[in-house]
Amino acid sequence: MGLAFIDRSLRTFGVVLMIFLPFGLYYLGTFPALAIFSGGIWGMLNLLFLSKLVKVSLRPEGADRNKTLLIAVFKFPVLYAAGYFLLMIPQFEPLMLVIGFTGMLGIIVLRALSRVIIQVNDQPHKSSNAQGMA
Numbered sequence: 001m002g003l004a005f006i007d008r009s010l011r012t013f014g015v016v017l018m019i020f021l022p023f024g025l026y027y028l029g030t031f032p033a034l035a036i037f038s039g040g041i042w043g044m045l046n047l048l049f050l051s052k053l054v055k056v057s058l059r060p061e062g063a064d065r066n067k068t069l070l071i072a073v074f075k076f077p078v079l080y081a082a083g084y085f086l087l088m089i090p091q092f093e094p095l096m097l098v099i100g101f102t103g104m105l106g107i108i109v110l111r112a113l114s115r116v117i118i119q120v121n122d123q124p125h126k127s128s129n130a131q132g133m134a
Contacts, residue, residue, distance in 0.1 A: 005111070006051045010044055013107045017041070028096075035092035039100020042083050047104055049075040 017040045024033030049071055056067040086097055 003051060003055065006047065006108075009104070009108050009111055010048060012111065013040065013044055013104050016103070016107065017044075031091040032093060032096045035086075035089075035096035036100040036103070038086055038092070039097040040103045041100075042079070042086060043101050043104040046075070046079060046083075049079060 017037055021033060021037050024036060053071045053075060057063040087094060
């Protein structure tokens with residue numbers, strides 16, 4: 001599992017959120033559905049910036065300090081302040097926000113479990129003829 005796993009998980013969760021939104025609005029009501037949706041978007045942004053931070057700070061040629069600082073400044077104070085203000089919205093129940101915040105974790109766990117159960121290998125399969133010729 002590499003960084004492409006995170007990108008695919010982000011796309012999957014984005015699709016799940018888009019499918020959830022109309023049904024959530026109908027069945028849960030406006031504010032609970034918007035709370036879950038907002039928490040999910042926050043969770044996606046958090047993971048996106050975390051993966052970007054890892055990519056620019058842990059490189060073989062060394063960390064790009066300017067990009068690392070820029071991403072860290074945006075991720076930690078700005079994104080976490082936005083999460084705090086989401087929790088302070090009186091119409092948003094904290095439980096609904098927490099469901100949205102942790103939805104990304106649920107997608108990652110389910111994707112990892114499916115890879116273990118199905119035993120998916122990211123490497124291209126080599127045919128037996130190609131192995132015999134080499």
